[in-house]
Amino acid sequence: MTEDRRVFDYLLRLADSDLVLAQRLGEWVGHGPVLEEDIALTNVGLDLLGQARLWFAYAGEVEARFAEAGRSEDALAFLRDSGEFRNLLLVEQPNGNYADTMARQFYFDVWHQLLLVKLAHSRDPRIAEIAVKAEKEVVYHAERSADWIIRLGDGTDESHARIQAAIDDLWMYTGEMFDPDEIDTPLAEEGIGCDLRALEPAWREAVGSVLDEATLTLPGGTWMQRGGKKGVHTEHLGHMLATMQWLPRTYRGAEW
Amino acid sequence: MYAQMVDTGANKLRALEDMGPEERAFQERVDADVKIEPKDWMPEAYRKTLIRQISQHAHSEIVGMLPEGNWITRAPSLKRKAILMAKVQDEAGHGLYLYAAAETLGVSRDQLVADLHAGKAKYSSIFNYPTLTWADIGAIGWLVDGAAIMNQIPLCRCSFGPYSRAMIRVCKEESFHQRQGFDIMMTLCRGSAEQKAMAQDALNRWWWPSLMMFGPPDAVSNDELRQRFVDQTVPQADYLGITMPDPELKWNAERGHYDFGPIDWDELYNVVKGNGPCNRDRLQTRVKAWEEGAWVREAALAYAEKRAARAQKAA
Ligand SMILES: [Fe+2]
Ligand SMILES: [Fe+2]
Numbered sequence: 001m002t003e004d005r006r007v008f009d010y011l012l013r014l015a016d017s018d019l020v021l022a023q024r025l026g027e028w029v030g031h032g033p034v035l036e037e038d039i040a041l042t043n044v045g046l047d048l049l050g051q052a053r054l055w056f057a058y059a060g061e062v063e064a065r066f067a068e069a070g071r072s073e074d075a076l077a078f079l080r081d082s083g084e085f086r087n088l089l090l091v092e093q094p095n096g097n098y099a100d101t102m103a104r105q106f107y108f109d110v111w112h113q114l115l116l117v118k119l120a121h122s123r124d125p126r127i128a129e130i131a132v133k134a135e136k137e138v139v140y141h142a143e144r145s146a147d148w149i150i151r152l153g154d155g156t157d158e159s160h161a162r163i164q165a166a167i168d169d170l171w172m173y174t175g176e177m178f179d180p181d182e183i184d185t186p187l188a189e190e191g192i193g194c195d196l197r198a199l200e201p202a203w204r205e206a207v208g209s210v211l212d213e214a215t216l217t218l219p220g221g222t223w224m225q226r227g228g229k230k231g232v233h234t235e236h237l238g239h240m241l242a243t244m245q246w247l248p249r250t251y252r253g254a255e256w
Numbered sequence: 257m258y259a260q261m262v263d264t265g266a267n268k269l270r271a272l273e274d275m276g277p278e279e280r281a282f283q284e285r286v287d288a289d290v291k292i293e294p295k296d297w298m299p300e301a302y303r304k305t306l307i308r309q310i311s312q313h314a315h316s317e318i319v320g321m322l323p324e325g326n327w328i329t330r331a332p333s334l335k336r337k338a339i340l341m342a343k344v345q346d347e348a349g350h351g352l353y354l355y356a357a358a359e360t361l362g363v364s365r366d367q368l369v370a371d372l373h374a375g376k377a378k379y380s381s382i383f384n385y386p387t388l389t390w391a392d393i394g395a396i397g398w399l400v401d402g403a404a405i406m407n408q409i410p411l412c413r414c415s416f417g418p419y420s421r422a423m424i425r426v427c428k429e430e431s432f433h434q435r436q437g438f439d440i441m442m443t444l445c446r447g448s449a450e451q452k453a454m455a456q457d458a459l460n461r462w463w464w465p466s467l468m469m470f471g472p473p474d475a476v477s478n479d480e481l482r483q484r485f486v487d488q489t490v491p492q493a494d495y496l497g498i499t500m501p502d503p504e505l506k507w508n509a510e511r512g513h514y515d516f517g518p519i520d521w522d523e524l525y526n527v528v529k530g531n532g533p534c535n536r537d538r539l540q541t542r543v544k545a546w547e548e549g550a551w552v553r554e555a556a557l558a559y560a561e562k563r564a565a566r567a568q569k570a571a
Contacts, residue, residue, distance in 0.1 A: 023329060026337070029344050030325035031541070033549020035318070035352050042345040049338050056334075074333045098552045154562065155555025162551070247332040247390060254447055256332040256390070256440075 003190075004066045006183050007124065008059055009086065010193055012076070013229055015055035016087035019077060020237070021108060022049040023244055024095055033098055040144065044105070047137040052077075054130045078248040082238045083231040090173035092228075092237045096166065099159070102148045103166035109142035110206045111177045111199065118194035127192065146210045153214025160215065167211065168219045175224025178203070183229075291417035294360035306416055307361050308377075311368040314354035316380035317347045319372075319538050323387040324396060332390055339436055340393060346429045353425065357418035373543045381524060382465050384532030391444055391451075391458035397437015399459075399466040399489065405430045406485050407470065410477075438492065445496040452498070459493065460501040467516075468524045486514050 025045030032038035056073035064070030071079075090108055095101045116138055119131035152163035178200040180188065187193030208218050227233065248254070272280050278297045285292060292298055321344050328344065331337035355365045371377040382400055387393065408430065411423040444455040470482040486505075493500055504517035527535065 019334075026328040026341060029328055029341065030321040031545040033545070033552035035348055035355075037549075037552075038321075038348045039345055039352070042341055042348070046338060046341050046345070049334065049341070053334050053338075077334055078332075098549065151559040152552070152555050155557075155559040156551065158551050159555030159558075243329050247330055251332075251448065251450060254332075254451055255443060256336055256447075 001183075002066060004062055006187055007192065008062045008066070009183050010187055011055050011059035011062060011127075013086040015052045015059060015076070016085050017091050017108070017112075018048040018052035018055065020085070020087040020240065021091040021105075022046075022052060023240060024091065024101075024104075027095055028101065037098075041101075044141050044144070047134075047141065051130070051134045051137070054133070058126050058130065074248065078245045082233050082241055085231060085233065085237060085241070086229050087233075087237075088173070088176060089225055089228040089234055090170060090177070092234060092240060093170060093173065094236055097162060099152055099162040099166040100169070102145055102152065103163060103170050105141070106145040106149050106210070107170060107174050107177075107207070109138060109145045110210075111174075111203055113138045113142045114199045114202055114206075115194060115196075118199070121191075122193070123191040149210050149216070150214040153211070153216040163214070164216050167216055168221075171219035171221050172223060172225050176226040176228055179224075179226060181229060286415045289415075291420060292415050293417045303361055306419065307358055307363055307368075310354055310358040310361075310419055311363070311371070312378050312380075314351045314358060314368070315372045315377055316383065317351035317354060319379045319383045319542060321347050321351075322538055322541055323383055323385070323534070324393060326387050327390060327393050330390070331393075336440070343397070343433050343436065346433070350422075350426045350429070353422045354419075357416075357422045360418050369546065373539070373546060375530075375539065378528075380469065381527045381532060382469055383538060384527050384534045385461065385465055386533050388461075389454050389458060391441070391454040392462070394437050394440030394444060394455065395458035395462040397433050397435075398441050398492070399437075399462050400469070401430050401433040401437060402489065403466045403469040403485055405434060406481050406488075441496055441498075445498060455496065456498045459498050463500050463502070464519065464523070467519055468521075472521060472524070473519075483513055486516055490514050 022045045025041050025048070028041045029038060029045075032041055053073050056076050059076060060070035060072060062070070088108070090104060093100070093104055113135060116131045116135035119127055120135055122128040122131065149163060149167075152159040154160070178196050180196045184193055184196055188195045204218075211218050225234075248256070272283060275283065279299060282292070282296070282298055282302075285296075292302075324340065324347070325344050328337065328340055331340050355368065358368060359365060368377065372379065387396070405427055408423055408427050412420055412427060414420045414423065441455050441458075444451040467482055467486070470485065471478040473479050490500065490505065500516075502517045504515065506515055508515045526532070530536070
């Protein structure tokens with residue numbers, strides 16, 4: 001695989017996780033537990049959507065270096081099938097109840113921030129530039145989701161039980177965040193990507209200390225699901241894409 | 257949404273000298289265009305009317321998130337998705353500052369929301385119509401936000417300070433929404449035959465309900481605003497190359513206005529009564545979100561109390 005192809009695939013991973021999570025958060029709009037949460041969730045969704053668009057734009061440019069033409073953000077978002085999506089399995093998991101949504105967000109935000117801090121020093125100046133901008137937003141996401149974990153964990157008996165169940169349920173989707181493959185490793189070595197394994201101790205520590213404060217228990221399970229980066233997804237992604245992609249696929253070539 | 261200028265509740269027919277000193281001071285301030293603030297004395301009828309109107313307006317913003325939110329997951333481009341999410345978020349923000357304005361009058365947001373959920377409070381009937389295609393998102397921005405602006409501009413001068421200030425902010429954002437909606441319509445009308453048909457179909461369904469947003473013809477101001485809206489909107493439809501679903505619509509050079517056909521008020525009253533296509537769904541959706549969120553709100557409250565108790569213990 002050439003360097004450009006690797007970078008292209010890498011950018012899709014970043015873009016797809018952002019897009020898929022933004023799409024999930026979009027499902028909450030109008031249905032949040034309180035008006036302020038509707039607004040806050042939409043903020044996070046809008047940030048992630050904006051970041052996805054930056055990664056897609058650059059991915060299209062990189063693609064043009066090895067393919068006949070680079071695809072547009074919309075071609076990449078709406079005209080790839082689930083097997084071509086490179087997002088983490090974690091972010092495609094359904095919204096569930098508010099605890100499920102917050103646990104998913106929390107696991108992702110902590111990782112996302114650690115990743116972006118590293119990518120801010122990427123040798124690829126475009127990756128570094130986008131990461132710097134994105135990290136500023138994600139700091140706030142991570143603070144917010146940690147706050148909610150603590151509130152729900154140390155709130156009522158009911159909220160404690162719900163958030164612990166969500167934390168446990170989603171645990172098996174966290175492993176692939178730290179699991180480098182033949183794309184991650186060379187890019188990390190070249191200083192373009194980052195060493196995913198090195199993120200794990202910091203992530204565990206950050207997650208553990210928030211769970212502690214929340215009076216919650218860090219799950220002990222060791223079996224981890226993987227496949228997102230290779231396009232092997234859970235059943236949920238197909239349904240999401242069917243909804244998301246339906247219009248542009250029905251009216252091929254139309255401008256909106 | 258459908259909103260009228262606030263009646264001051266003071267009987268204007270009474271001469272100032274017949275009023276008590278508080279009422280007189282109130283009336284003089286209103287007459288002199290000085291804003292009434294929450295701490296000022298005000299007639300009970302004025303307070304009640306304001307609470308009803310501001311909360312009805314707030315509910316409309318919140319219920320109005322639903323028909324548009326219906327298309328966030330299906331928006332046909334990333335740019336449109338971002339614009340739509342931001343728009344629906346704006347509406348939530350409008351709801352938030354309108355509830356805050358109502359709360360300055362001594363009611364709680366929870367109480368107002370409970371009234372909505374119990375069917376005791378109204379919201380704008382326009383949101384009881386369904387959004388069936390993507391073009392509906394364009395038509396809502398163009399027509400519904402457009403009509404809302406026209407209805408709301410007079411409210412920026414409302415005598416009650418918090419409402420007036422909230423409306424100034426709201427109106428600014430609504431005009432963005434209108435432009436974005438028109439832009440969707442323009443893109444569709446310049447697109448394929450199918451897209452243009454989608455735009456025409458949306459106009460067909462939203463035109464008459466939009467005209468009804470100005471309220472029944474029992475107030476002169478309703479009809480004046482409605483005429484202004486028609487006069488402003490018809491040339492825009494011409495520009496788009498789509499037509500209003502009204503065979504009687506034509507320019508009247510003598511009046512200097514467009515004439516338009518009769519409005520089916522029975523339809524509006526029927527929707528107000530609860531028989532619109534989406535009345536039941538909209539309310540059920542709001543109630544469901546509220547009920548399913550109860551444990552989250554309780555948790556936040558319980559945590560805040562625990563924290564405060566711990567801080568007190570530590571001090
Ligand atoms: Fe609004
Ligand atoms: Fe609006």
